[in-house]
Amino acid sequence: MSRRLPSTAALLALEAAARHQSFAKAAQELSLSEAAISRQIAKLEEFLGMRLFHRVGNRVELSAHGAGYASQIRASLADIERHTLQLIAGSRGITSLEIGVIPTLASRWLIPRLTRFQERHPEIEINLRERTHPFSLEESGLHAAINFDYPIWHTLKVQPLFAEPMVAVCHPRLASQSPQSMPLLHKLASPYTWPRYAVLAGLPLSSDPTGPTYDRYALLIEAAKAGIGMALVPGRYVEEELQGGKLVAPWPAIAELCEHYVLVTRPDMETSSALEKFERWLLEEAKAE
Template sequence: MSHRRRLLPGLPAFEAAARLNNFTRAAEELHLTHGAISRAIAQLEERLGTPLFVRHPRRVSLTPAGYRLLEATRNAFAELDRAADEIGRGDSADPLLRVSCEPTLSMRWLMPRLGRLRQRHPELQVELSTAGGPIDLNANGCDLAIRRLDFTPPQEAVIDVLCPELAGPVCHPECWVGMLGQDLNRARWLHSRTRPSAWSDWCRMADHPYQPASEQSYDHFYFTLQAALDQLGTAIGPLPLVYDDLQAGRLTAPFGMRPTGVDYVMLTPPEGQSDQRTQRFADWLRSEAAHMARFEPASTRPHSAGLETDG
């Protein structure tokens, strides 16, 4: 039987006892009995033919052989942790790329563009999950996350700004010209419970005391924008969430778009910088965001209401 197979069963007990200098605390950490820890280490010492610890009344200390084994054990455990992290995220040779994205951004901007990614990188397979807010990339098994950065990002994440968020009132073109007569005070303001301050934030940026004719709230921002498309009212539409609708003329932004002070970003773990799959996807994502920043649909320019588009 090889040394590896003979040593493996006792190494977790040895590492915990060596790190804590105490068999009892090691037993508590590993949810074992004191006797189980003592037996595992005794068997390890017997197999190696040398003591690993000096036993003191209330603690233990390592012998020279114990220090040597502890160094090797820590290196082995660190390598196991790295391998587990890579497996959790997907090996770099695996074409499957695990991406987490804000739900509305996924539906209204990212997914309509994934066909272009497939044409450019047919070897990549994107597994898309939808979530917003803070994320632990390793714990969630994600290679990359796309977020509206309205939270403090994790310190270990690499942050790449994709584009600033611009926002303004949006509605169906026929609704603006016909039903509202180009008067925002006659509009039904559509709210989202996930962004309840969107209208008040925009009014403050516009520095104008607009008042709605009526108001309606929806549980999610996606439904608010869909209601605007269906001529049920006027919503605050952020780019990039309404970009395709403005470009196609399905929505109009009669007051233009103003920066909200929030960015859309890409978050990757440090090791993602050397992952070819992540970098190919990231390069494509940057090009899509840059294309949107360069092109301003006519419907994002201010209407006769007299407000200027910033940024």
């Protein structure tokens, strides 16, 4: 029985056009003409029998159906690419591991240490995938995740890595500003961290809960370096900035206020030799801290 599938070219055009919200930018990315992208989308819409984009003057906007379909196709294309790269790597005697990781932890802690793993295990390739929120490891296609210790992981194998104390940091020119008047920077997913810090540190911080919010610690750190306000971040993320004088920590450090990082794997998945080696190495690195 023949499969009812659209062409790969049409799906690639959809994914790029949906991501950019522009046929012109999709054409530039795929080295095609804008007219070619438009034709591929038109063929796909005819195949599906529905509009994926609304044409508004010179602009295009995804329809509700188009947005949902594009998201699903993006995930499917990523899976195809991952399986393809794993097959190619396997043909060269290399085992690939897909690891989901918090971006800031990856850039400031994991990646600087990966050369040690590569030197020990040159036959294993570590591919890092950005994950900033809790997610279903079973449905992700990842071998493991390095993330915060969320309750969602309770059915999985969770191995503690380290607990990182939080420190309050700001630009040096703000260091002498009183706690009551200091503008506070907030992490979007942690709205209660500053009130808890105020109680534990015994500081009369501003009772105003409003203030700039940021998705990631990396953005909080950059905002603090720019002098926008005081940020509460894991200490190891700002070691370099503190040593170089780009940031200062004028307020007390509270040992009870920590971020807990864990390695998460699936107990129902057959553990490969490569994953066992990565787990062993990662736990050694965390213990050495």
